[in-house]
Amino acid sequence: MDLNKLLFDKTKFSLMAGPCSIESEEHFQKTATYVKEAGAQILRGGIYKLRTSKDSFQGLGLEAYELANKVRKNMDMPFVTEITDPRQTSALAEVTDIFQVGSRNMYNYDLLKELSLGDKPVLLKRGFSATVDEWVKAAEYVEANGTAKALLCERGIRSFDNTTRNVLDLASVAYLKQHTHYPVIVDPSHATGRRDLIIPMSLAAVAAGADGLIVETHPTPENAMSDGFQSLNPEEFRELTEKLKGILKLFNRELF
Numbered sequence: 289m290d291l292n293k294l295l296f297d298k299t300k301f302s303l304m305a306g307p308c309s310i311e312s313e314e315h316f317q318k319t320a321t322y323v324k325e326a327g328a329q330i331l332r333g334g335i336y337k338l339r340t341s342k343d344s345f346q347g348l349g350l351e352a353y354e355l356a357n358k359v360r361k362n363m364d365m366p367f368v369t370e371i372t373d374p375r376q377t378s379a380l381a382e383v384t385d386i387f388q389v390g391s392r393n394m395y396n397y398d399l400l401k402e403l404s405l406g407d408k409p410v411l412l413k414r415g416f417s418a419t420v421d422e423w424v425k426a427a428e429y430v431e432a433n434g435t436a437k438a439l440l441c442e443r444g445i446r447s448f449d450n451t452t453r454n455v456l457d458l459a460s461v462a463y464l465k466q467h468t469h470y471p472v473i474v475d476p477s478h479a480t481g482r483r484d485l486i487i488p489m490s491l492a493a494v495a496a497g498a499d500g501l502i503v504e505t506h507p508t509p510e511n512a513m514s515d516g517f518q519s520l521n522p523e524e525f526r527e528l529t530e531k532l533k534g535i536l537k538l539f540n541r542e543l544f
């Protein structure tokens with residue numbers, strides 16, 4: 289698959305899916321198999337997790353490099369994973385196709401500068417309290433050297449209301465599509481924090497003009513080591529891709 293074409297051609301739609309955290313080879317392989325079968329083109333999976341509590345699962349770290357690479361090769365799927373420290377860059381570049389910069393690191397300009405020197409696409413998540421202007425300026429750091437391209441990922445912002453984990457700012461998606469050149473990816477899992485809202489918000493994201501989605505899914509969400517409450521189970525994941533097929537047609541976008 290031509291990853292650049294998938295990410296940057298406006299007739300395509302990218303579906304990135306996988307677990308919040310990679311838990312074991314078996315777990316990741318199992319998830320990869322059903323997400324590919326349902327139609328996802330890109331595999332996600334956290335190796336390093338930045339958690340609010342030091343006592344929460346921090347990700348497998350180095351232990352996951354080999355197994356992630358094995359599964360990505362077995363499945364012949366591009367892989368996106370979060371980089372949390374510039375010192376991880378060269379080793380992580382061996383196993384990932386897209387670097388994800390997490391919400392907590394959107395303002396980490398040294399990390400952005402480091403990634404700008406490479407040539408891998410960077411999925412830049414919006415800081416949870418970042419304005420659109422700050423977010424776009426962070427993307428300019430990524431593209432400053434002219435080799436790495438940025439993809440903006442709307443993952444919800446903080447508000448006074450905790451009915452949902454964050455507030456999905458779909459107006460920012462429509463705005464960015466009209467006023468910038470960046471592809472925009474929506475993360476309905478972190479934006480809502482609720483499994484029951486992932487499908488409706490995914491469909492709404494397509495209508496707002498999103499170029500892709502990044503969705504958390506787990507074979508058994510109730511056993512997930514992180515974010516199970518916002519992860520679709522395999523059956524729900526298939527339901528998502530079925531519904532996406534319908535709406536993408538209306539917007540002249542191809543997923544399959």
Ligand code: PEP
Pocket residue numbers: 308334338389390391392413443478
């Ligand atoms: C994630 O995608 O796993 C993640 C931690 O997201 P965010 O940085 O948006 O909180």
Ligand code: MN
Pocket residue numbers: 308309478504514515
């Ligand atoms: Mn998560």
